[in-house]
Amino acid sequence: MVYTGGAGSGGTVYAVEASSGQTVWTAGVANGNSSSPAVASSGVYVSYVCPQTYSFNPLTGAQNWNFSGPCEGGGGDTPVLYNGSLYVRDSEINSENGVILTASNGTVTGYFNSEFAPAFLGSTAFYTESATLTAVDISTGVTEWTASPSAGDSYASPPIVVNNVVYIGTVAGYLEGYNGITGANVSSVSVGAPISAYETDNYSSPLAGLGAGEGMIVVPASNLVVALAPPTGP
Numbered sequence: 001m002v003y004t005g006g007a008g009s010g011g012t013v014y015a016v017e018a019s020s021g022q023t024v025w026t027a028g029v030a031n032g033n034s035s036s037p038a039v040a041s042s043g044v045y046v047s048y049v050c051p052q053t054y055s056f057n058p059l060t061g062a063q064n065w066n067f068s069g070p071c072e073g074g075g076g077d078t079p080v081l082y083n084g085s086l087y088v089r090d091s092e093i094n095s096e097n098g099v100i101l102t103a104s105n106g107t108v109t110g111y112f113n114s115e116f117a118p119a120f121l122g123s124t125a126f127y128t129e130s131a132t133l134t135a136v137d138i139s140t141g142v143t144e145w146t147a148s149p150s151a152g153d154s155y156a157s158p159p160i161v162v163n164n165v166v167y168i169g170t171v172a173g174y175l176e177g178y179n180g181i182t183g184a185n186v187s188s189v190s191v192g193a194p195i196s197a198y199e200t201d202n203y204s205s206p207l208a209g210l211g212a213g214e215g216m217i218v219v220p221a222s223n224l225v226v227a228l229a230p231p232t233g234p
Contacts, residue, residue: 001058003044007033011074013046013054015061025061029054030068035076038086042103048076051090053101065106082120083138089114098127110141116158116198119166121180126166130154133168135183145183149176157197162212162230169195169210175219175228187230193222 001024002016011032015024032048039045043055043064050069057064069090077089086101098118100110112118113134114127124144127134131154135144149155149170157169165177165186173194177187197209197220208220212230219226 003037003039003058005029005033005035005037005046007074011048013037013044013056013061015044015058027054027056027061027063030072031074032076033074036078038079038081040081040103045079045081045086045103046076047079047086047088047090049073049090051076051088051099053079053086053088053106055086055103055106067101067106067108078117080117082118082125085109085138087112087114087118087125089117112136116155119159119161121161121164121166124180126159126161126180128155128159128168130156133159133166133178135166135180147176147178147183147185150174156195157210160210160212160217162217165230167210167212167217167230169197169219169221171195173221175210175217177230189228191219191221191224191226191228193224195219195221 002018005013011029013027030052035046037044037046044058045055047053050071052072053067055064080087084103086103089098094111096111096113098112116128119126123138125136125138133147153170153172156171159166159168164180166180167177173191175189211218216227217230
């Protein structure tokens with residue numbers, strides 16, 4: 001099955017059979033059109049502005065739950081599912097710009113600040129604003145460490161974790177690597193062009209992001225795609 005979202009009528013989530021291309025089910029959502037689904041056996045999760053966040057049965061499309069914020073509108077940010085929690089980026093219901101929901105029923109359990117989709121390592125969440133990467137203990141909310149880009153630079157991608165190292169791209173074209181436990185900078189590589197991997201709300205070009213597999217990290221950098229062999233993790 002392939003799951004995707006689109007404008008549809010107001011907003012629609014589509015489930016498509018990969019082998020035939022046939023639509024298996026559709027489900028309406030409140031005006032959203034730019035949230036890629038997070039998928040698990042427990043649900044297909046999408047989230048749109050204000051926020052309007054949904055869980056649907058992956059096989060039937062039946063709605064499991066809907067967390068409804070104070071408004072609705074077009075656009076949205078892809079949620080992140082980790083250890084039974086759904087991390088939704090939106091600033092409409094709290095001074096922080098993200099809300100944490102229980103994946104099973106949509107109950108609010110906390111809040112966080114992250115412009116980009118968070119990444120995780122064990123019990124640690126990595127939240128990213130343009131000027132700060134913050135490692136936070138999931139259970140206590142205590143900040144474990146923070147990191148910042150070089151003066152005049154800013155972070156420009158969601159982080160990914162490879163071999164216990166947190167990698168993140170910058171506007172100036174550096175792939176920075178931080179020890180996921182201590183926050184020490186263990187790698188800083190210029191890829192030769194600015195990195196831009198804002199994962200939502202940009203329809204002028206295909207969406208891009210850091211990737212990892214087959215012993216390499218793949219970085220979108222302007223008109224380049226750069227593949228790097230990561231150093232051995234801590």
